[in-house]
Amino acid sequence: MRPFDYYRSNDPADAVEAASEKGALFIAGGTNLLDLMKLDLMTPNRLIDINRIGLDEITPSDDGGLFIGTLVTNSDCAADMRIRQDYEVLSRAILAGASGQLRNKATTGGNLCQRTRCYYFYDPDMPCNKRKPGSGCSAVGGANRIHAILGASDECIATYPGDMAVAMAALDAQVVIEGQGGDIRTVPVRDFHRLPGDQPDKDNILRPGELITHVTLPPPARGRHIYRKVRDRASYAFALVSIAAVVEMDAGKIASASLAFGGLAHKPWHDPEIDDLLIGEAPSDALFDKAADILLADANGQGGNDFKIPLARRTLKAVLREATGERS
Known part of the structure; x- marks a missing residue:
């Protein structure tokens, strides 16, 4: 160091x-x-x-949602009764990540800003465009079992490793950011992280010196909240595929749906076409297959991670069956 x-x-x-x-x-x-x-x-x-600047509480917002301070620990967020009752998908996602000891220290803002767990990013002896732009991507043609099948580029095929942000994307949360001179801007969680493009070293849209102050949750979404994480072992492992889903049923049809995906891309993945397809339809395997077709239309495996494509399809169908009460 x-x-x-x-x-x-x-x-x-x-x-x-x-x-x-x-x-x-x-x-x-x-x-x-x-x-x-x-x-x-x-x-x-x-x-x-920044541990003494405040911003370590969860407070109600005027519209019926919640403000989560940037220094709220993952443990406190997941255990908060308002989160557990009204934003269950978020509590489930946080508890699926890391260990209890890490959740006791990890904060909301820090969790959003965590960096990839790509093997080559962590190995300073290997080329990595995220670590050293222009040096190459060793994962392309290398060991890439955990890597992206969506939104990748020739410059980088790393994935975003977190769970919390996937649930926040499904909830359509907003990130509140403070910059120089008191400048405040609000960015949807869905737009906070970047795809690699030709600048894979830039993980998110934060400008130098900007500070995340809060995450804003909208008023509670009705329906069933599900977070499913497929991983190599039951604990302390990053997602191969994860899905956060908030689905409401009414008279046998899907009244509302919001889904986000982890383990598949450089950022939590949200495709509004999937939500639009589901709304107003009666649940069926044929419908769920269409949703998977949309999700995976541009999926591209790298050899070692080809299995993620059928795995994502099976996981999406299983989550939608659970969310809608449909039996296979």
């Missing part, structure tokens, strides 16, 4: 100002950042400790 300056901030505006220096990064729980620093994969010259 390389030397760095340490600064403890006491309020959001001060933290943003302190982070204006080139090479400065925020730190809260540090569950991902510290690992990356130890391996010299991230080398900030200054760390801004």
